[in-house]
Amino acid sequence: MELNIEAQKQEFLTICKASIQREGIDGLLDWLCKADFFSAPASTKYHGAYPGGLCQHSIDVYKYAKRLTFLMPAPPSEESLAIATLMHDICKVNLYKMDKRNQKINGEWQEVPYYVIDEKFHFGGHGSKSVFLAQQFIKLTTEEAAAINCHMGFSDGSATTVRDVSNAYQQFPLAWIVHVADEAATFLLER
Numbered sequence: 001m002e003l004n005i006e007a008q009k010q011e012f013l014t015i016c017k018a019s020i021q022r023e024g025i026d027g028l029l030d031w032l033c034k035a036d037f038f039s040a041p042a043s044t045k046y047h048g049a050y051p052g053g054l055c056q057h058s059i060d061v062y063k064y065a066k067r068l069t070f071l072m073p074a075p076p077s078e079e080s081l082a083i084a085t086l087m088h089d090i091c092k093v094n095l096y097k098m099d100k101r102n103q104k105i106n107g108e109w110q111e112v113p114y115y116v117i118d119e120k121f122h123f124g125g126h127g128s129k130s131v132f133l134a135q136q137f138i139k140l141t142t143e144e145a146a147a148i149n150c151h152m153g154f155s156d157g158s159a160t161t162v163r164d165v166s167n168a169y170q171q172f173p174l175a176w177i178v179h180v181a182d183e184a185a186t187f188l189l190e191r
Contacts (some may be wrong), residue, residue: 003052009038010053012086015062019082020138028087028137035093042089044096044115047186054092057185061085064181076174077145083140084178091129095119126152133161147175151182 016029032038042048042057043158062085069075076084097118123129127149134140136163146168153165169176 005038005052005057008052008055014060015082016086019078022138024138031137037082039091040092041096041115044117049115054089057088058086060185060189061088061181064184065177068177068181072173074100080141080144080174084144084174085135085181088130088148088151088178088182090133091126143174146172147178150175151178153179
């Protein structure tokens with residue numbers, strides 16, 4: 001997949017600057033610009049496994065979440081929605097690197113590039129790492145932190161996770177919206 005990474009970057013920054021007025025946001029955006037956020041993939045082989053996939057996925061989650069807010073009796077603020085959706089996967093910043101492997105193409109073995117995980121900063125789970133990284137720059141509300149932390153849903157399947165995530169979705173509807181928007185952006189978009 002070939003994306004216009006610069007156009008995507010500008011769309012992301014435009015949404016952030018129009019929606020987020022939180023103290024420290026400039027530092028967070030500066031960090032994302034200096035890191036590989038805008039050129040990184042969203043995964044190694046699933047959704048957004050191409051240069052720019054992480055930023056594109058984050059924008060897609062934001063757009064789906066905006067469409068889903070009509071389900072909420074009291075929609076979140078634009079700022080909270082933008083923070084929770086656009087920052088939900090910042091744990092993937094500087095996480096992937098390109099490697100090569102042999103693959104049979106048209107009966108011939110060829111060396112092809114692919115992404116591998118190259119974790120340099122081990123910190124708990126996927127959502128909790130994103131919360132931690134965001135909070136190095138901006139103060140998250142409890143609802144924003146819960147939304148980012150629980151965006152993966154019940155993926156580990158433990159009884160504790162199911163109970164905790166269910167409680168978070170009941171207490172903080174934004175958490176459920178971010179999860180559903182993330183699922184939609186992951187599984188419904190064809191790229």
